[in-house]
Amino acid sequence: MLEFAQPWLLLLLALPVPVWFLAPVLGAGGAVLVVPEGVSRQMTDGRGSVRRLPLIGAALIWGLLVVALAGPRVLLPQQALPMSGRDLILALDLSGSMVRDDFVLDGEQVTRLEAVKAVGAAFARERAGDRVGLVVFGSDAYVAAAPSFDTDAIAESISGLAIGISGRATNISDAVGIALKRLAGSDAATQVIILLSDGTNNAGAATPRDVAVLASRMGVRIHTIALGPVALGESANSRGAVDVATLQAMADLSGGAMFRVRTTADLRMAAESLNALEPTARAGLSAQAYSDLWIWPAALAGVLSLGLGLRHE
Helix, strand or coil, X not given: CEEECCHHHHHHHHCHHHHHHHCCCCCHHHCCCCCXXXXXXXXXXXXXXXXXXXXXXXXXXXXXXXXXXXCEEEEECCCCEECCCEEEEEEEECCHHHHCCCEEECCEEECHHHHHHHXXXXXXXXXXXXXXXXXXXXXXXXXXXXXXXXXXXXXXXHXXXXXXXXXXXXXXXXXXXXXXXXXHCCCCCEEEEEEEXXXXXXXXXXXXXXXXXXXXXXXXXXEEEEECCCECCCCCCCCCCECHHHHHHHHHHHCCCEEEECCHHHHHXXXXXXXXXXXXXXXXXXXXXXXXXXXXXHHHHHHHHHHHXXXXX
């Protein structure tokens, strides 16, 4: 539907009328310009009357310029922006054990980190409507990407992760603590942390269970992903084993769910299950966007002005 950005400017369409009747007429004695006889004949019809065509053309030009100034536009159809009212932070393990190449991705042997990056980036891109953030941890933990609705940017951040940037130990407690600190000022109705680890907490002052209790008090759910083929206690050699019991306890204490992941297929299934547990929004706020049309009346006014000018040369 056609509308105007500044409709009150259309009042200027009537401005030439009072000017026509109220502007003083210059007498013969006040003339300072002698019009050649040939030009005078072009401006009159031979009987001294002003021709109508230039007057009509000037009126059209004025009207088109006023319409252009008022800003004609049409509202473009826009799909509603999804808004889930959820803040979701991914906390990903970048400890040294993530370099183990015991996963298969697209038929090729890959490291745990490469599998997590592929599945994690795809998961982030599907979170339209959520405000998603990224925390990474090894010996230390830090915010790699602040919560944002730009899920493509979060996915790019996940794809660019590398081992060693946060140390080679596993500091689960600080990772969750930093995520909780980021969520403390959130006004989202739902707050979720998805924690992925392939080891045992061996750094930091607090325990994973302590931060899980704090999350429960704050109303934050923690979903945990225990990544790795061997769980702590399943084998005499505990090196590289994932602490499934602790991750299960963190999920239970905070009202979340724990996923046991041994293969890339398990990792994809965990992502699908999380999508079901924390569904994305399908409707939300719609943004208004307009297509401006002022250029067309302005261009037509320019063409008419050029035509009148050439006609009187």
